[in-house]
Amino acid sequence: MTATAPEQLDSPTPCEKFTVRDLMGHLLGTAHRSKGTAQGISTRQIPHVITDVADDDLAAAYVSITQDIRKRWQPYNESDQVTAPWGSCTALEALRGFTVETVTHGWDLAVATGQPSEAPDQIADRCLPFVSATIPDRLRGAMYGKPVTDTQDDSPTTRLAHLLGRRG
Secondary structure (H helix, E strand, C coil): CCCCCHHHCCCECCCCCCEHHHHHHHHHHHHHHHHHHHHCCCCCCCCCCCCCCCHHHHHHHHHHHHHHHHHHHCCCCCCCEEEECCEEEEHHHHHHHHHHHHHHHHHHHHHHHCCCCCCCCCHHHHHHHHHHHHCCHHHECCCECCCCCCCCCCCHHHHHHHHCCCCC
16 A cells, blocks of 8 residues: 555556555455454444545554554464354454455555555465355355466466455
8 A cells, every 4th residue: 555656546446346446445444344353342433444544544543453463363363253244253363354354345446546565474375275265156256256377387476366256
């Protein structure tokens, strides 16, 4: 987000329903839902796209909340039960879900703005088996597109994005 130029905010992204600005607002919404989950509060009132942050403040707001999120999740053990936006699950399952969402939309943002798109520290490698096993067919076409095939030569982050139906 910090390397996104103001003139790119209205550009389309591989996530077809979002412009760059919308996608940044969605990443903020995801971050707020992660924080709310870690705090044990309902996330139903948190919009999927945050729209009340000025364009010039989007990146700084995201950096700030990500630092807070790390602190909020530190006390949890993997097996602790939490209520994520999608229901009751372990802390590990919640963090995996938020990570997949963030890495995939990070890829969308990078592709849309011409930035390097590979997630650091083999994060995408660790997400691939989780996503393969947990995205139900009923969500294909609703929340996720059909997987893009023939992506074995792509980077792990691109394979993750393709697994969730992204093209780019």
